[in-house]
Amino acid sequence: MSRKPYHREMSKTTWFLKQSRYQHYMLHEISSIFVAIYVGVLIVGLFRLAQGPDAWAGWLAAVTSPIGVIFHIIVFIFAIIHTTSWFKAVPQAMRIQRGEEIVPGKLIIGAHYGVWAAVSVVVLLVAGVA
Amino acid sequence: MSQRTMELEVMRYRPEMDDKPFFQTYSVPCEEEWVVLDALNYVKDEMDRTLSYRWSCHMFVCGSCGMVINGEPKLACKAFLRDYDGKIRIEPLHNFPIERDLVIVQDDFIEKLESVKPYIIPKQEKPLSEGEYLQTPAQLKAYKQYSMCMNCLLCYSACPQYGLEEKFVGPAALALAHRYNMDSRDVGRSAREHVVASHDGIWACSFVGACSQVCPKDVDPAGAIQQVKFSSAVDYLTSFLPGGKR
Numbered sequence: 523m524s525r526k527p528y529h530r531e532m533s534k535t536t537w538f539l540k541q542s543r544y545q546h547y548m549l550h551e552i553s554s555i556f557v558a559i560y561v562g563v564l565i566v567g568l569f570r571l572a573q574g575p576d577a578w579a580g581w582l583a584a585v586t587s588p589i590g591v592i593f594h595i596i597v598f599i600f601a602i603i604h605t606t607s608w609f610k611a612v613p614q615a616m617r618i619q620r621g622e623e624i625v626p627g628k629l630i631i632g633a634h635y636g637v638w639a640a641v642s643v644v645v646l647l648v649a650g651v652a
Numbered sequence: 653m654s655q656r657t658m659e660l661e662v663m664r665y666r667p668e669m670d671d672k673p674f675f676q677t678y679s680v681p682c683e684e685e686w687v688v689l690d691a692l693n694y695v696k697d698e699m700d701r702t703l704s705y706r707w708s709c710h711m712f713v714c715g716s717c718g719m720v721i722n723g724e725p726k727l728a729c730k731a732f733l734r735d736y737d738g739k740i741r742i743e744p745l746h747n748f749p750i751e752r753d754l755v756i757v758q759d760d761f762i763e764k765l766e767s768v769k770p771y772i773i774p775k776q777e778k779p780l781s782e783g784e785y786l787q788t789p790a791q792l793k794a795y796k797q798y799s800m801c802m803n804c805l806l807c808y809s810a811c812p813q814y815g816l817e818e819k820f821v822g823p824a825a826l827a828l829a830h831r832y833n834m835d836s837r838d839v840g841r842s843a844r845e846h847v848v849a850s851h852d853g854i855w856a857c858s859f860v861g862a863c864s865q866v867c868p869k870d871v872d873p874a875g876a877i878q879q880v881k882f883s884s885a886v887d888y889l890t891s892f893l894p895g896g897k898r
Contacts, residue, residue: 525667525751526667526668527667527749527750527751527757528665528667528672528673528749528750529749529750530673530746530749530750532746532747532812532815532816534816537812537815537816538812540723541723541862543860543861543862543865544812544860544862547860547861547862551858611859611861611878613875614861614864614872614874614875614878615875615878615879615881615882617875617879619790619793619794621790622789622790622793623793624793
């Protein structure tokens with residue numbers, strides 16, 4: 523008897539709406555766009571700083587305006603999503619074996635949060651905030 | 653033992669008479685301790701002999717009875733009916749052509765599995781008389797997790813990357829390549845590299861991670877793939893150093 527396998531196609535545009543785990547994946551992928559945009563804003567800031575006090579003051583006024591603050595809050599939320607979702611995945615990519623034992627994932631994730639907190643404190647100290 | 657009637661909505665596809673799959677509902681009197689496979693076996697034995705599905709061990713060893721149960725890729729022998737309300741929707745594994753009813757065509761996976769040379773390639777073959785290849789518990793630990801794969805294909809069913817791009821070598825085959833690469837008795841890494849570290853190999857994985865979430869043996873194929881990406885990237889960068897192979 524001849525075979526007649528049936529092929530089901532996955533939608534190229536809506537596949538990620540089908541399952542919550544795909545939606546989480548998309549959320550953490552999309553969060554990288556906001557992180558990239560913010561890197562762009564910071565680079566523009568550097569250029570404005572190099573251009574002189576007036577240019578720098580203009581950039582500073584833009585990022586501290588009401589729209590600038592709202593933009594920061596949105597980017598901050600996505601940066602948190604980006605960081606925490608990647609930290610969660612780190613033990614999978616970073617499998618550390620000590621003798622016959624694998625270093626527990628919680629320890630690796632905890633170390634990442636520890637370094638994150640330490641770097642944040644240093645940045646705040648340098649910025650004169652804390 | 654208590655009984656309750658479960659509605660099984662089973663995807664049917666009979667290539668000799670159907671143009672496309674459809675759902676057929678069976679009302680099955682189920683015992684409390686049954687798994688989905690027991691309910692399917694009841695249908696096959698008592699209600700409809702034409703229903704086709706794969707199974708063998710009924711004890712979570714062979715990996716034959718993978719199917720999509722209420723949208724989630726699962727082994728039918730490990731899906732207890734007590735965890736479901738009265739209705740269960742059963743489909744063949746996603747991302748594979750349907751041969752008949754719940755039976756999928758596995759040829760693509762088998763070819764990919766072969767392509768990663770899933771066996772030990774020793775540095776030098778030695779005769780049996782010289783005894784076994786010795787290995788410490790730590791050396792065993794390095795790959796044991798990945799050796800638990802039983803080719804049930806739940807990971808391929810969960811992987812959107814495989815669903816969108818059929819050329820992707822896929823989670824289980826890449827995890828098994830990693831299993832042999834991590835084995836102290838094996839020197840076949842470079843022989844597997846042209847498949848594993850290729851565009852359609854590890855680099856086609858975007859780390860959705862669904863494969864690891866559905867894996868019934870906690871193999872963590874997504875983790876294996878990310879680790880190979882790291883070592884492959886190190887290979888690439890060190891190739892620029894003096895004496896590096898390009």
